Amino acid sequence: MDKEARLHGTTSAEHPQALRLWLRLLTCTQLIETRVRGGLRERFNTTLPRFDLMAQLERSVDGLKMNELSRRMMVTRGNITGITDQLVGEGLVERLAVPGDRRASRVALTKKGRRLFNTMALAHEDWIVKAFAGLGAKDITTLHTLLGHVKKGISP
Numbered sequence: 001m002d003k004e005a006r007l008h009g010t011t012s013a014e015h016p017q018a019l020r021l022w023l024r025l026l027t028c029t030q031l032i033e034t035r036v037r038g039g040l041r042e043r044f045n046t047t048l049p050r051f052d053l054m055a056q057l058e059r060s061v062d063g064l065k066m067n068e069l070s071r072r073m074m075v076t077r078g079n080i081t082g083i084t085d086q087l088v089g090e091g092l093v094e095r096l097a098v099p100g101d102r103r104a105s106r107v108a109l110t111k112k113g114r115r116l117f118n119t120m121a122l123a124h125e126d127w128i129v130k131a132f133a134g135l136g137a138k139d140i141t142t143l144h145t146l147l148g149h150v151k152k153g154i155s156p
Contacts, residue, residue: 063108
C-alpha cells in the first residue's frame with residue numbers, strides 16, 4: 001500500500017489538503033524511484049547509490065575527496081567507501097593522491113566509467129521523461145514553478 005492509499009476511505013475534511021498533496025508527492029516520488037532502480041538493475045546491473053556516486057563524479061572532472069562525496073550525497077563516509085571500492089574494482093573510478101595530504105585521496109571517473117555513466121544517464125533521463133509523459137509542457141512548467149515556491153518557503 002502506498003502512502004497516499006492510507007487516506008482512502010476518509011473525507012477530505014478529516015485531512016488538510018496540504019497533507020493529501022504531500023502524500024501524493026511522496027507516492028509519485030516512490031513510484032518513479034522504484035522504476036529507476038529497476039531500470040538500473042535490469043539494464044546496467046547497478047544500483048541507484050552507485051549511479052548517484054558516479055553522477056557526482058561526472059560533474060567534477062578533477063574528482064572529489066571522500067568527505068566531499070559524502071557531504072554531497074548526504075550519506076556516511078562508510079557508505080561512500082564501500083561503493084567506491086566496488087567501482088574501483090570494476091575499473092569505473094580511480095583513487096588519486098591529494099598533493100600535500102597523504103591521508104586524503106580524490107575519487108574520479110575513469111574513461112570507462114565516464115562512458116558507462118553517460119549511457120546510464122541517457123537511460124535515466126528517458127525514464128524520468130516517460131514518468132511525466134501524462135503532463136503537457138505547460139503543466140510541467142507550472143508544477144515546477146509551484147514546487148519552487150514550496151521549496152523557497154521551507155528552505156532555511
